[in-house]
Amino acid sequence: MQSQQDALIPRSRGNLPKVCAATLAAITIGGIMFLSPERLFGWVAMATLVLTLGPLLHGLCLLAEEMLHHSNTRYRGRLSRVPSACGLGGKTLLAAVLGILLLYGVGSPLPDSGQSWTLVFLVPILYALLKSLGVLGPSEVEVSDICEGRKMNVAHGLAWSFYLGYLRLVLPRLNDSIKSFCATHQSSSPCWGRGSRKLLILIPLNANISHKLEDEDDNIRFYDNLPNNEIDRAGVRGRVYKHSVYRVLGEDGKAHDCVAEYATPLLTFYNMSQERSAGFGEPERRQQVLLFYKTLQNILDQSLECRNRYRLILLNDEHDDDPHYLSKTIVGHLQQQEKEEFCLTTPPQQDTGHPLAGVRPCVPHGDWQHIEAESREPTLMISLDKPQPLKEPIEITDHFQEAP
Structure with a gap:
């Protein structure tokens, strides 16, 4: 019965997507290091900017809606909560700043630096547009994972x-x-x-x-x-x-x-x-x-x-x-x-001479003759002796007494 029910119950989602993403990132970075190691940091900086500036721009679009129409009804005038609710968190801002500094320090990975900065600004703007239109919206799996993880179902x-x-x-x-x-x-x-x-x-x-x-x-x-x-x-x-x-x-x-x-x-x-x-x-x-x-x-x-x-x-x-x-x-x-189920009742024919007699599992009436002695254990053992004090520690030395 229980195994049939367990086969129907969905398990909690694991970390396999994170493992796959980390594996792909390691393979890609390793390939870039093998082909052009001198441009590795430039590519990482540009990719970081493209990935972080897009959500930040989309967060600014959400921020305009929340500040103008929902600051009082949804946030009770606590404006400090609005930016984080729109995705403008400290981690995203920090990653974008580090990407800008890294790209500025190591230089552009492309021959023309102007093309790099054009790509950095154009891709986030298109990302914000597509995200607002729902083209890049979260999948059903992502929504389900968020709702289950935050107990929102x-x-x-x-x-x-x-x-x-x-x-x-x-x-x-x-x-x-x-x-x-x-x-x-x-x-x-x-x-x-x-x-x-x-x-x-x-x-x-x-x-x-x-x-x-x-x-x-x-x-x-x-x-x-x-x-x-x-x-x-x-x-x-x-x-x-x-x-x-x-x-x-x-x-x-x-x-x-x-x-x-x-x-x-x-x-x-x-x-x-x-x-x-x-x-x-x-x-x-x-x-x-x-x-x-x-x-x-x-x-x-x-x-x-x-x-x-x-x-x-x-x-x-x-x-x-x-x-x-x-x-x-x-x-x-x-x-x-x-x-x-087990109960603490006396068996029909209790062996009073056995030190472990006194407790048995509940079984249908008439089936006791089919139960071997080993199946009656473990049983509850209750001692009626008074509690004894702990023994004093015994010192063990390496000295041996010689025979007289």
């Missing part, structure tokens, strides 16, 4: 909102709610395994979710709701948070009770993709759903309040032909959790 905001506004409030109370539910529903107690005492958060890739799980799969039945949790929130006294219990039938006909629900922010993704003004098509929606899953997983992994109280289930949208895909996926995750 829609998925990042919705994942944090889902965690702070919902999961962090309800997950710490989930275990008590399940205990209260089992106390009032004695007939369903055998259907609750330790692995099912978590909130199953369903995340379909197509973000098209149903408000009733039984509408997606007839092997899933609504059973009842857990006791309501009332929390004072944002001026609302006793705001109600609730979870629904579903009974899921496996392929073997065995019933499993669990608390399952879709991640509600997926409704926002789907509705945005249906609005033309949102500029949010199906490819962007799928990418944002994957990023939402990845971000939410990272947030919950760092949350002490929610640890071991949830299970994220990513649903692939390529199984529309299977009417029981949802129930099979849920049961598969429940069975996997049963194998992963």
Whole structure:
């Protein structure tokens, strides 16, 4: 299950573009040094000027717009922030100044110095024009990398909102709610395994979710709701948070009770993709759903309040032909959790003479005879002896006592 989900989640972008760029630069500079080493610094100076003056001129064009129309509304009158926001940073200015000084000191690499300075001024001006027209605009990969690196995607905001506004409030109370539910529903107690005492958060890739799980799969039945949790929130006294219990039938006909629900922010993704003004098509929606899953997983992994109280289930949208895909996926995750869970309970036939007896992993009833002695270890060892003081240091010398 987990390997199938990992195959769908995009990894963070690495440093391969930087390595390729550095390799190309090293090869090019090495070739120039081999062909005409006396003009190397002149070419480097000219290239530096061409590359830095273009962004600086484009930054001046942006600066005019920001200063005239947005200095108060976007920057609250803090004019010192405008130049850096337009790309007129200290590093770019410093590189341009060093390029000018280097070109002035070593001379022009071209036979006619006037041609060099014409090229230096003409190329940046054309760069600023093409950049303003969008011809040299950032690619989709660059925009995606910037948004992911600076946590500016829609998925990042919705994942944090889902965690702070919902999961962090309800997950710490989930275990008590399940205990209260089992106390009032004695007939369903055998259907609750330790692995099912978590909130199953369903995340379909197509973000098209149903408000009733039984509408997606007839092997899933609504059973009842857990006791309501009332929390004072944002001026609302006793705001109600609730979870629904579903009974899921496996392929073997065995019933499993669990608390399952879709991640509600997926409704926002789907509705945005249906609005033309949102500029949010199906490819962007799928990418944002994957990023939402990845971000939410990272947030919950760092949350002490929610640890071991949830299970994220990513649903692939390529199984529309299977009417029981949802129930099979849920049961598969429940069975996997049963194998992963361990409890501190006494085995049915405890060997009291063994010094390591007393703790065992949770296994299905009746399977203990198939477990070898080695599989019962490691176990928890608790000593009842009083703590002993540390030993005094013993001096070791090279002197030997002679025999009397």
